[in-house]
Amino acid sequence: MLTKFETKSNRVKGLSFHSKRPWILASLHSGVIQLWDYRMGTLIDRFDEHDGPVRGVHFHKSQPLFVSGGDDYKIKVWNYKLHRCLFTLLGHLDYIRTVQFHHEYPWIVSASDDQTIRIWNWQSRTCISVLTGHNHYVMCASFHPKEDLVVSASLDQTVRVWDIGALRKKTVSPADDILRLSQMNTDLFGGVDAVVKYVLEGHDRGVNWAAFHPTLPLIVSGADDRQVKLWRMNDTKAWEVDTLRGHINNVSCVMFHAKQDIIVSNSEDKSIRVWDVTKRTGVQTFRREHDRFWILASHPEMNLLAAGHDSGMIVFKLERERPAFAVSGDSLFYTKDRFLRFYEFSTQRDTQVIPIRRPGSTSLNQSPRTLSYSPTENAVLVCSDVEGGSYELYTIPKDSIGRGDSMQDAKKGTGGSAVFVARNRFAVVDKINNQVLIKNLKNEVVKKCGLPIAADAVFYAGTGNLLCRAEDRVVIFDLQQRTVLGDLQTPFIKYIVWSNDMESVALLSKHAIIIASKKLVHQCTLHETIRVKSGAWDDNGVFIYTTLNHIKYCLPNGDSGIIRTLDVPIYITKVSGNTIFCLDRDGKNRSIVIDATEYIFKLSLLKKRYDHVMSMIRNSQLCGEAMIAYLQQKGFPDVALHFVKDERTRFNLAIDSGNIQIAVASATAIDEKDYWYRLGVEALRQGNAGIVEYAYQRTKNFERLSFLYLITGNNEKLSKMLKIAEVKNDVMGQFHNALYLGDVRERVKILENVGHLPLAYITASVHGLQDVAERLATKLGDDVPSLPEGKAASLLMPPAPIMCSGDWPLLRVMKGIFEGGLDNIGRGAADEEDEAVDGDWGEELEMVDVDGLQNGDVNAILEDGEVAEEIEEEGGWDLEDLELPPEADTPKASVNSRSSVFVAPTPGMPVNQIWTQRSSLAAEHAAAGNFDTAMRLLSRQLGIKNFAPLRPMFLDLHTGSHSYxxxxxxxxxISLAVERGWNESASPNVRGPPALVFNFSQLEEKLKASYKATTAGKFTEALRLFISILHTIPLIVVESRREVDEVKELIIIVKEYVLGLQMELKRREIKDNLVRQQELAAYFTHCNLQMPHLRLALINAMTVCYKAKNLATAANFARRLLETNPTIENQAKTARKVLQAAERNMTDAAQLNYDFRNPFVICGATYVPIYRGQKDVSCPYCSSRFVPSQEGQLCTVCDLAVVGADASGLLCSASQIR
Amino acid sequence: MDPFSPEGELINLHTAFHTGRFAAVASATTSSLSAANALPARILQLRARIAISPSSAAAVAKELASESSPVDLVAARTLAEHVASPSKDGPKDKALALSQSDGDNLTVQLCCGTILANAGQTAEALALLAKHQGSLDAVALITQIHLAANRLDLAVAELRNARAWAQDSLLVNIAESWAGLRAGGEKYQAAFYVFEELATAPPVPLGGDGEEETAGTAKALLGQAIAELHLGRLPEAEAALGTALERGPDDADVLATAVTLNTILGKDAERQAMLGRLAKANKEHPLLVDAQAKKDLFDSATAKWTPKFEVEA
Structure with missing residues (x-):
């Protein structure tokens, strides 16, 4: 029994679970009803209105209601949200024993000592039926979960089943309610809507409890004769099936378990007993010391039970629900029912592997607790509590993942816990001797090791190491050196989870998570108020864990937060990106997609990955008060700034982070005095005088402004301030400004104007303004004040500031890495065609307006010249498959190193030889170092006779297929052969084909690079790249026929470019021959090029022809160019101008060997057009066409094959031979 | 008692030797060992010094030049001389002579067996090594000779025998990985696990005066890298090899593997750099020898085609 929660109280007589919330109602003998949260362990509410013991209580399934019945004859219906009793149903004439809501109708059934059972409608608050028939106290009555039945138990020694079908029919329309009121009396006496269906007799004493089976037609009852009886019924009768004996006092309550084939009963003999329904034998007994049990209740949805006794109640589970599992890479092994199952995360494939328990054995709490898996040996260790802790070792057969039901004979042993410590070694705890036994897969002890602490469980801690758990600590123990590597005081640890890199470990106890390093150096501890269930590390080192009702995260620095809430507990098995894989309590694999943004963001912040932070700010809706508060608290107000739209918050954050620009913007938007003032203060702190000035101006704070001008030495503005003060008639302001300016005349004038003549006089005379002083003296007449004697007066001038005007050197504010980044959002990738502008694509063309039009639409189609695709079916000197036996099969000279006569073994066959025997692919021969045969193959297949260009490829292939x-x-x-395409299913001793240095995707990359070089006008470079592609293709090997076609296509593409570029380069060489230049440029446009390249080639040809006054031809190119819808406006414009110019004068200055109306191909050597119908020869490899005179020459395009040679065609995949 | 058994004093030294911590072995303090183990320990240290580099081997040869007994030292000196200048015939002849006269001595078996194997006299080497009395070193060497001669079956049989009596010894595991790398298939993975274990296990202090070592010697990392290379996990192989190069920048075998890997990855610049470093580290490395041989082969093979082509032209 696994106790989840316990209370101490008066005797508990009634219990009821809430169907959704973790609540339970307990009605007490003292008259109080308690509402508990059994998860948090808190008393939520108490309801104290009954007078005397409350024996029955029941939650409504969906409404916020519960019903109670007590010894005060009252049935009360309560609303727990309103914390009060809604109404009381009166009618019973004695103690009420049980009350229960109907699952569907607004009914309550109650059982009473008045020998009746009553059914009430709690909406109309009336009694709608009275079931009479028992002739003693009715101890319990309950509705059937599905059918129209009621079962009751009575001290009259019977159990009765009542049919209430008639009652249900009557409630179809609400109008019947009124009708029924009048029928009430007939019901009372006639009892037509509820009739006794069966009377079950068999108990020798009063029956205390009877209950239906949730699905089967079974009833279980418990009585004062200390027996539990099992009854079965059908449509017509009911009979006793069996009696379960064992209780030694009155059985008070009994019920079927909802999910397992067991019966649970409790009794005044202070025990709870669990019985097997099918075998009718006792399975388990739980005893209490002093308390008699009175009531049982089961949770309607979860696997929870509760029992009330003399001094309180307990909420408990019979069995653990956590499936045992082990994760290894992409695979998960877990147990469900009696099978070991396998789940693959990537494919979400779930298969049953092997049975691990015999069928039909229901023993509680004997199911596997933990699993340990060794991927290399494909073995599983299953630990369970059987016999006080034991393990079973299973080897998973390689191929028989399937339905097999035959039990493997597992290797077994006893021990507290067992875990793999190396691929074929496992450790078993021997608690008695406080040691671990290291065993091999044959279950033989290979080593014994004393443990440093009294450990009762061990966990994996890297190869050869064990993490040992004791009550109050864990240690990591090195089994080889027998030393303690790390030690940490912890609460009792239940599970551990290693991070993917094995650098950190999460230790999970009941209510805490401790993160430690691999040496058990403490990193952080998290405390939870409710139980921690499971956890896993994500790839970024964030620990994701679950409690009973939340998925949460924990960052390396100990920050944690909730990701989402959970309805039912889950057990996380793996976290991959933002998907959580988990097992639920039914042993089903589920994957939950979570929003990882928050913790990834926090993690990035923590790791100072500001680039990530920024991209997240940009791309996601990360916002909310919590995040801003977090950022501010963590000292990132500048980051928070980017989330906030509210100007006031923005202003505050900007001031916090010293971002004066944003602060100004916000202050402008808010435009309140207080904000301007604060802006001024911050700007002053930073030394940004301009903004200080602005802030003061906005608030019309003239004193401060004047002083600011004074200290920045801005006399000009200061005099303006003086004027303003004058306008405003602000004498003090005027005077101050005058003082700041050192303007004595002004001061005197001000003093005079305000009537301070003596002061004005003194000021004037002290500063030596004699004329003014005299004038004032006359005004004053007799009242001329005397000047102080013996003091030399001097004009006090404000000192000139060191720096005048502008800002002071600014305070260096930690400038966000963010600001810079956020400002250059969206700098688009440069258009490829733009690059061409700088390239070598011919000069700009000066245009003159001309008229004239020329027609004739030309679409020169280049004939690609399909390569003959016949594949050689047989023959050759190399295709016979010798199928030599693999090397392991060579005759076994029975070698025993101990034998006295020594026979030296003969050398075996090298891998190279095996490779070449099997293959007719030139590349594989070259890789094997068999250059000679490789060349012969190439010559035969592709007509290649010139191997010099292939030299580096051959050597690379050879080097890349061997390691030492x-x-x-x-x-x-030892030389080792590197094989191609290794996968896990490859079996040893069978040689795969050699690894090849070249592959198709490399060539595609190269092709892209070549295109780019062409676009940029780097023709020599582009040509070099194209030719290198052409030279690599003969040594390519691909897997499928589809890829073979792609390779062939590639040859054609590349060949066209090589030819085109060769011509273009040639054109540049012959500067003086204008006609030939035009011809080559024209031919170039007939090579099969990519659209941007074709456009460039057309412009090129157009320019050349236009310059040479071959206007008609140029016009043709211009038209073709326009037909391509050029994306660059300039190109189109030039083309249109050429067209216009040509239209006026549709002539050609020189005759070209170029007839664009007639389809042609170009000879690869002589660069002359071969019009359709003319004879030609082609290259057996690259399929370039040549004039017949070139036959027997080396192909000038690919530089490999001989023109016109016989060849069987490209062979580059084993699939072509099969 | 077998001095190399797990309870023995030499186990750490022996393990360190086979995981490639040669410098640590050479500088280890051996004074605390019992008298019976002093000689085996010294031999291990000498072998470690020989393994460090040819020049270090030359120093050993010089140091032992005057030693004539016990025969172990003579054997070690012969090996040192051989490694210092592999082309000389003197040490080979000496080895052959020693194997005749003192074939029952384990050091003679190992040192002379190595020399004979290097000289291509595998039959003699195997005959000599067959005389060993339960030495894992000898088993490992035999395994290697079989593998080099493409007799995987014999190597596996030898190891199966050894596992019967040596159980889970580290060296058996290592030698099994060698065979595994030749066998291929799932054995690659098994070999990888062993090398990875070696490469990540923290080094056992040997009491030498050398600096504190980090986990993973060049040799172990190289094994790991090769296994990964064979498993087709190229980025991982590159990473492991990178670490191996840090640990042993002049290790010819590491450099050779780097050449292979960079060839596969198509990184030509790196490959040329590695080739240069390899040539500097060991001109005689099989990779270089083989590459040269293949170049010549290519040229001679091309020669068959070229003249014919020219005639046609």
Missing amino acids: LRAFSSAPV
Whole structure:
């Protein structure tokens, strides 16, 4: 029994679980009803209105209601949200034993000592039926979960089943309610809407409890005769099936378990007993010391039970619900029912692997607790509590993942816990001797190791290491050196989870998570108020864990937060990106997609990955008060700034982060005095005088402004301030400004104007303004004040500031890495065609307006010259498959190193030889170092006779297919063959084909690079790249026929470019021959090029022809150019101008060997057009066409094959041979 | 008691030797060992020094030049001389002579077996090594000779025998990985696990005066890299090899593997750099020898075609 929650109280007589919330109602003998949260362990509410014991209580399934019945004869219906009793149903004439809501109708059934059962409508608050028939106290009555039945138990020693079908029919229309009121009396006496269906007799004493099976037609009852009886019924009768004996006092309550085939009963003998329904035997007994049990209740949805006794109640589970599982890479092994199952995360494939328990064995809490898996040996260790802790070792057969039902004979042993410590070693705890036994897969002890602490469980901690758990600590123990590597005081640890890189470990206890390093150095601890269930590390080192009702995260620095809430507990098995894989309590694999934004953001912030932070700010809706508060608290107001739209918050954050620009913008938007003032203060702190000035101006703070001008030495503005003060008639302001300016005359004038003549006089005379002083003296007449004697007066001038005007050197504010980044959002990738502008694509053309039009639409189609695709079916000197036996099969000279007569073994066959025997692919021969045969193959297949260009490829292939292993020190190196396409299913001793240095995707990359070089006008470079592609293709090997076609296509593409570029380069060489230049430029446009390249070629040809006054031809190119819808406006414009110019004068200055109306191909050597119908020869490899005179020459395009040679065609995939 | 058994004093030294911590072995303090183990320990240290580099081997040869007994030292000196200048015939002849006269001595078996194997006299080497009395070193060497001769079956049989008596010894595991790398298939993965374990296990202090070492020697990392290379996990192989290059920048085998890997990855610049470093580290490395041989082969093979082509032209 796994106790989840316990209370101490008066005797508990009634219990009821809430169907959704973690609540339970307990009605007490003292008259109080308690509402508990059993998860948090808190008393939520108490309802104290009954007088005397409350024996029955029941939650409504969906409404916020519950019903209670007590010894005060009252049935009360309560609303727990309103914390009060809604109404009381009166009618019973004695104690009420049980009350229950109907699952569907607004009914309550109650059982009473008045020998009746009553059914009430709680909406109309009336009794709608009275069931009479029992002739003693009715101890319990309850509705059937689905059918129109009621079962009751009575001290009259019977159990009765009542049919209430008639009652249900009557409630179809609400109008019947009124009708029924009048029928009430007939019901009372006639009892037509509820009739006794069966009377079950068999108990020798009063029956205390009877209950239906949730699905089967079974009833279970418990009585004072200390027996539990099992009854079965059908449509017509009911009979006793069996009696379960064992209780030694009155059985008070009994019920079927909703999910397992068991019966649970409790009794005044202070025990709870669990019985097997099918075998009718006792399975388990739980005893209490002093308390008699009175009531049982089961949770309507979850696997929870509760029992009330003399001094309180307990909420408990019979069995653990956590499926045992082990994760290894992409695979998850877990147990469900009696099978070991396998789940693949990537494919979400779920298969049953092997049975691990015999069918039909229901023993509680004997199911596997933990699994440990060794991927290399494909073995599983299953630990369970059987016999006080034992393990079973299963080897998973390779191929029999399937339905097999035969039990494997597992290797078994006892021990507290067992776990793999190396690929074929596992450790078992021997608690008695406080040691671990290291065993091999044959279950033989290979080593014994004393443990440093009294550990009762061990966990994996890297190869050869164990993490040992004791009550109050964990240690990591090295089994080889027998030393303790790390030690940490912890609460009792239940599970551990290693991070993917094995650098950190999460230790999970009941209510805490401790993150430690691999040496058990404490990193952080998280405390939870409710139980921690499971956890896994994500790829970024964030620990994702679940509690009973939340998925949460924990960052490396200990920050944690909720990702989402959970309805039911889950057990996380793996976190991959933002998908959480988990097992639920039914052992089903689920994947939950979570929003990882928040913790990824926080993590990026923590790791100072500001680029990530920025892209997240840009791309996601990360916002909310919590995030801003977090950022501010963590000292990133500048980051928070980017989330906030509210100007006031923005202003505050900007001031916090010293971002004066944003602060100004916000202050402008808010435009309140207080904000301007604060802006001024911050700007002053930073030394940004301009903004200080602006802020003061906005608030019309003239004093401060004047002083600011004074200290910045801005006399000009200061005099303006003086004027303003004058206008405003602000004498003090005037005077101050005058003082700041050192303007004595002004001061005197001000003093005079305001009537301070003596002061004015003194000021004037002290500063030596004699004329003014005299004038004032006359005004004053007799009242001329005397000047102080013996003091030399001097004009006090404000000192000139060191720096005048402008800002002071600004305070360096930590400038956000963010600001810079956020400002250059969306700098688009440069259009490829723009690059061409700088390139070598011919000069700009000066245009003159001309008229004239020329017609004739030309679409020169280049004939690609399909390569003959016949594949050689047989023959050759190399295609016979020798199928030599693999090397392991060579005759076994029975070598026993101990034998006295030594026979030296003969050398075996090198891998190279095996490779070449099997293959007719030139590349594989070259890789094997068999250059000679490789060349013969190439010659035969592709007509290649010139191998010099292939030299580096051959050598690379050979180098790339061998590695060298220096095994024993100073001894010879072993050469190892590198194979292609290794996968896990490859079996040893069968040689795969050699690894090849070149592959198709490389060529595609190269092709892109070549295109780019062409676009940029780097023709030599482009040509070099194209030719290198052409030279690599003969040594390419691909898998499928589809890819073979792609390779062939590639040859054609590349060939066209090579030819075109060769011509273009040639054109540049012959500067003086204008006609030939035009011809080559024209031919170039007939090579099969990519659209941007074609456009450039057309412009090129157009320009050349136009310059040479071949206007008609130029016009043709211009038209073709326009037909391509050029994206660059300039190109189109030039083309249109050429067209216009040509239209006026549709002539050609020189005759070209170029007839664009007639389809042609170009000879690869002589660069002359071969019009359709003319004879030609082609290259067997690249399929370039040549004039017949070139036959027997080396192909000038690919530089490999001989023109016109016989060849069987490209062979570059094993699939072509099959 | 077998001095190399797990309870023995030499186990750490022996393990360190086979994981490639040669410098640490050479500088380890051996004074605390019992008298019986002093000689085996010294031999291990000498072998470690020989393994470090040819020049270090030359120093050993010089140091032992005057030693004539016990025969172990003579054998070690012969090996040192051989490694210092592999082309000389003197040490080979000496090795052959020693194997005749003192074939029952384990050091003679190992040192002379190595020399003979290097000289291509595998039959003699195997005959000599067959005389060993339960030495894992000898088993490992035999395994290697079989592998080099493409007799995987014999190597596997040898190891199966050894596992019967040596159980889970580290060296058996390592030698199994060698065989595994030749066998291929799932054995690659098994080999990878062993090398990875070696490469990540923290080094056991040997009491030498050398600096504190980090986990993973060049040799172990190289094994890991090769296994990964064979498993087709090229980025991982590159990473492991990178670490190996840090640990042993002049290790010819590491450089050779780097050449291979960079060839596969198509990184030509790196490959040329590695080739240069390899040539500097060991001109005689099989990779270079083989590459040269293949170049010549190519030229001679091309020669068959070229004249014919020219005639046609």
